Amino acid sequence: MGMGQGFLVALSPENLYYCFLGCILGTIVGVLPGVGPLAGISLLLPATFGMKPASALIMLAGIYYGAMYGGSTTSILMNIPGEAASVVTCLDGYQMARKGRAGAALFIAAWGSFIGGNLSVLGIALLAPALAQFAIQFGPPEMFAVMVMAMMLVGYVGRGSVLKTMCMVILGLFLGTIGMDTMTGYLRMTYGIKELADGIGFIPVAMGLFGISEILSSTRDTLIREVLKPKFRELLPNRQELRRSWGPIGRGSILGFFLGLLPGAAHIISSFASYALEKKLARKPEEFGAGRIEGVAGPETANNAAAGGAMIPFLSLGIPSGPATAVMMIALLIHGIKPGPLLIQENPEIFWGLICSMYIGNLMLIILNVPLVGIFVNLLRVPFRLLFPIILLICLVGVYSVNASPTELWIMLGSGVVGFFMRRFQFDAAPLVLALIIGPMMELSFRQSLMMMGGNPTVFVHSPIATVLLVGAGLIGLGSGVKFLFMGRRPKVPTEGG
Amino acid sequence: MNTERIAFLILLILSLYGLISSSQMPLGQLQEPGAGFFPLTLSIILFSLSGLGFVLSNRPKAILPCERPFLGDLGMLVKIVISTAMAILFFESAGFLAIGVFFLTLLFFWVSGYRFWKALIFGIAGGMAGWFLFVKVLGVSMPGGILGI
Numbered sequence: 001m002g003m004g005q006g007f008l009v010a011l012s013p014e015n016l017y018y019c020f021l022g023c024i025l026g027t028i029v030g031v032l033p034g035v036g037p038l039a040g041i042s043l044l045l046p047a048t049f050g051m052k053p054a055s056a057l058i059m060l061a062g063i064y065y066g067a068m069y070g071g072s073t074t075s076i077l078m079n080i081p082g083e084a085a086s087v088v089t090c091l092d093g094y095q096m097a098r099k100g101r102a103g104a105a106l107f108i109a110a111w112g113s114f115i116g117g118n119l120s121v122l123g124i125a126l127l128a129p130a131l132a133q134f135a136i137q138f139g140p141p142e143m144f145a146v147m148v149m150a151m152m153l154v155g156y157v158g159r160g161s162v163l164k165t166m167c168m169v170i171l172g173l174f175l176g177t178i179g180m181d182t183m184t185g186y187l188r189m190t191y192g193i194k195e196l197a198d199g200i201g202f203i204p205v206a207m208g209l210f211g212i213s214e215i216l217s218s219t220r221d222t223l224i225r226e227v228l229k230p231k232f233r234e235l236l237p238n239r240q241e242l243r244r245s246w247g248p249i250g251r252g253s254i255l256g257f258f259l260g261l262l263p264g265a266a267h268i269i270s271s272f273a274s275y276a277l278e279k280k281l282a283r284k285p286e287e288f289g290a291g292r293i294e295g296v297a298g299p300e301t302a303n304n305a306a307a308g309g310a311m312i313p314f315l316s317l318g319i320p321s322g323p324a325t326a327v328m329m330i331a332l333l334i335h336g337i338k339p340g341p342l343l344i345q346e347n348p349e350i351f352w353g354l355i356c357s358m359y360i361g362n363l364m365l366i367i368l369n370v371p372l373v374g375i376f377v378n379l380l381r382v383p384f385r386l387l388f389p390i391i392l393l394i395c396l397v398g399v400y401s402v403n404a405s406p407t408e409l410w411i412m413l414g415s416g417v418v419g420f421f422m423r424r425f426q427f428d429a430a431p432l433v434l435a436l437i438i439g440p441m442m443e444l445s446f447r448q449s450l451m452m453m454g455g456n457p458t459v460f461v462h463s464p465i466a467t468v469l470l471v472g473a474g475l476i477g478l479g480s481g482v483k484f485l486f487m488g489r490r491p492k493v494p495t496e497g498g
Numbered sequence: 499m500n501t502e503r504i505a506f507l508i509l510l511i512l513s514l515y516g517l518i519s520s521s522q523m524p525l526g527q528l529q530e531p532g533a534g535f536f537p538l539t540l541s542i543i544l545f546s547l548s549g550l551g552f553v554l555s556n557r558p559k560a561i562l563p564c565e566r567p568f569l570g571d572l573g574m575l576v577k578i579v580i581s582t583a584m585a586i587l588f589f590e591s592a593g594f595l596a597i598g599v600f601f602l603t604l605l606f607f608w609v610s611g612y613r614f615w616k617a618l619i620f621g622i623a624g625g626m627a628g629w630f631l632f633v634k635v636l637g638v639s640m641p642g643g644i645l646g647i
Contacts, residue, residue: 047636163551167509170544174516177537186533189519212582216575385612386620389605392582393598393628400589401638409586417579425505443536455529 003125006352010360015058018051019357022059023364026066030086031074031376032387037067039211039391041327042203043398053335054350058357060331064324065117065307065358068267069365072109072300073376076102085267085303088275092288092295103373104237105296110369112249112301117362119253120260120308124315125355128344132316135341140452141460144445145469147438150263150319152476154431162484164427172432175200176439183447195407202436204399204408206323208415209422209429211395215388216420237293245297248278252301259302260309263321263434267306274302308358315339315351319438322430326437502555509548516541577609593643594633599625 009015029040040063048056071086076093089109096105138146151173155166178189179199190196237245252274259270278298279288288295310321318340320326332339337347344351369376399412419429453459461467520541526532585601592600603621606612612620629647632638 043632043638044636046638050637163547163554164505167506167544167547167551170540170547171509171512174537174540174544177520177540181533184524184533186523188523188533188537216578218571218574385610386606389602389610390624390628392578392605393601393624396582396585396589396601397594397628397632397638397640400640401632404639406586406590409589413579413582413586416582420575425501427505446536447531450528451530455527457528 002352003356005349006354006356009054009349009353010058010356014052015055015353015357016360018055018059019062019361020364022062023066023361023368026063026068027070027365027368027376028379029063030067030070030072031379032391036210037064038203038206038323038327039395039398040067041324042207042402043394045327045331046401048331049334053332053337053347054353056331056335057328057350057354058361060328061311061354061358062361064328065304065361066365068117068300068304068307069110069113069369070376071303072113072296073106073369073373076105076109076296085271085306086300087268088271088299089296091275092290092292095289095291096293096296099291101237101241101291104241104293106373107370108237108241108245108293108297109300110366112245112252112297113304113369114362114366115249116253116256116301116303116305117308117365118359120257120305121355121358121362123257124308124311124358128312128316128351131312132341132344135317138317138341138465139463140445140448141463141466142469144442144449145460145463145466145473146317146319147442147445149469149473149476150313150438151435151442152473152480153262154434156476156480156483161426162480165431166480168427168429168432169435172435173439173442175205175432176436177443182440182444193407195403195405199440200411200436201403201408202323202326202433203402204412205415205436206429206433207395207399208412208417209419209433210323211391212412212416213419213423213429215392216416217423218384218388241293244293247281248274248294248298249301251277251281252298253305256302256305257309260306260321261312263313263319263438267303267310267322268430270302270306271299274298311354315343315354316341318343319441321434323433323437500555503552506548506551506555509544510552513541513545513548517545574609578605581605581608590641591643593645593647594640595625595629595645595647596643598628601625 010019025040025044026037029037041060044060044063048059051059068085071081072089072093075081075086075089076097079090079094081087081090093105093109096102151169154169155162176199178196180187180190180197187197252270255274255277256267256270259273260267262269275288275295275298278292278294279285282288282292282294310325313319313321314325314329318329318338320329329339332350337343337350395412396409399408400406402408422429449459450457453462460470516537520534520537523534523537524532525534525538581601581604584604585597588600589597599621601621602624603617606620607614607617610617629640633640633647
């Protein structure tokens with residue numbers, strides 16, 4: 001089975017419908033500030049229970065990369081990022097809109113997203129099978145080493161202070177230990193609450209830390225803020241804008257794809273990295289922030305390419321790179337399918353069907369986003385003080401729909417308050433959520449590894465793969481330490497909104 | 499005591515809690531680590547990192563321009579939290595439709611500042627639309643509550 005069979009799966013009427021639905025919903029959640037792709041995917045997770053696994057994954061993936069398209073609309077028209085990865089698009093996109101070039105900015109954002117998305121899908125098709133083939137050899141020591149490397153990478157590339165990021169990683173790993181110990185059945189820190197026996201669900205924590213805290217952080221000014229109503233004199237960019245966009249789009253595709261392989265908020269990091277790169281390469285970097293098309297083309301391409309790259313660890317290793325891919329993993333697990341190295345061998349129709357649907361989805365999205373931008377503008381004209389109660393209700397429904405647990409609603413609210421203070425203290429939530437997801441797997445791999453060798457800790461160096469990964473993780477940790485001690489703490493950057 | 503120090507102090511307290519809790523769990527042996535082994539290890543690491551952060555956060559820090567007030571609009575935050583808490587408290591007993599209407603009305607009136615009748619109309623419209631979309635169209639299972647739907 002390969003691309004040919006994959007297109008047969010993706011082009012079935014049923015899967016075309018779900019791909020379209022996912023793309024539309026993803027664009028809408030990307031447009032609405034405060035509702036990230038995680039909320040959209042979580043909300044629709046129960047609706048996928050009756051679907052075929054391939055269809056479920058196609059729809060949920062559509063929401064994920066669709067949100068990257070939609071996030072640029074509010075950034076350009078409102079100077080409010082609809083999705084955290086579109087924060088940097090506000091800098092030049094909004095300035096272009098103020099100069100009457102909103103249409104051009106939106107077109108280039110959509111076009112760059114299309115190119116970046118498609119190139120990253122090609123990357124998945126080439127890289128994922130090879131990585132999966134290699135990962136079949138992985139046992140518990142190798143899996144543990146991969147996850148340690150992932151956590152170290154989160155600390156190194158994360159935004160803000162290295163020390164704060166690592167604290168969030170360790171805290172997330174610790175929170176992941178709450179619940180029943182899978183090996184001994186011992187209940188850890190549950191305090192008699194039976195719902196906690198399964199652990200703290202990452203969905204309520206993520207919805208709270210990203211979605212609820214975003215709303216709690218709104219001020220009265222934000223609530224009554226109205227959207228600008230620019231005139232779209234020209235929807236298409238002029239020749240010069242098109243010419244200047246090709247370089248950033250090409251660079252953003254490559255940069256975004258490889259950054260997307262990294263765990264954590266890679267789609268956000270990729271947009272910032274692309275902006276920084278374009279500014280560095282520009283002849284007149286001082287013009288950035290005043291309406292440069294490169295400041296829109298590069299980041300928007302990069303975040304879509306990163307969304308594709310993020311699928312690789314999830315599909316080929318079974319390690320989600322972020323909350324959204326973790327929910328997609330849950331969707332597959334509910335259908336009795338375990339993502340990982342054997343996914344391509346045992347369920348090729350799911351893997352290749354998803355890859356091919358992403359090509360189709362990217363095509364749908366550029367068709368939706370360019371001519372239908374007027375419809376999305378109308379959505380943005382709804383005042384935020386009217387929208388945010390609906391967003392809160394969506395969050396409640398999204399969390400309750402997964403396990404029908406009021407305890408998880410309380411966890412979500414508590415996480416929202418914690419997330420509010422985390423934003424104030426400049427702590428990033430993404431590392432905590434990722435560690436919460438990976439923590440249980442990491443602990444299990446660690447304990448299984450020790451049991452394999454009768455408690456001998458050298459089990460990790462008996463495997464060359466694990467040794468290399470752990471040495472790499474150590475070097476990254478060392479690099480983080482050097483960076484922290486000698487180069488000072490990193491400047492403040494915006495934290496993720498979902 | 500700056501805000502960063504307070505944050506690291508909170509983490510220190512959390513790590514101490516983790517140390518105490520996990521040391522009371524069975525730690526097992528190296529060939530078969532117990533339930534408390536991993537949380538204890540993590541607590542020690544968190545204690546070290548947050549302690550380092552607490553010590554280092556005493557360094558003078560440049561205040562960035564346009565840095566917003568620490569707590570921002572606290573009144574609005576409290577109102578949203580109270581409204582959401584009330585919705586969660588009665589979510590299963592009252593049912594999704596009833597709570598949806600009540601929750602939205604309360605937020606529109608109390609937080610968004612709409613007049614009561616406008617808030618009520620929005621609340622009823624939003625609640626019913628949400629019920630129809632999530633329960634009827636998407637088939638998401640929500641509590642029926644007092645209305646039984």
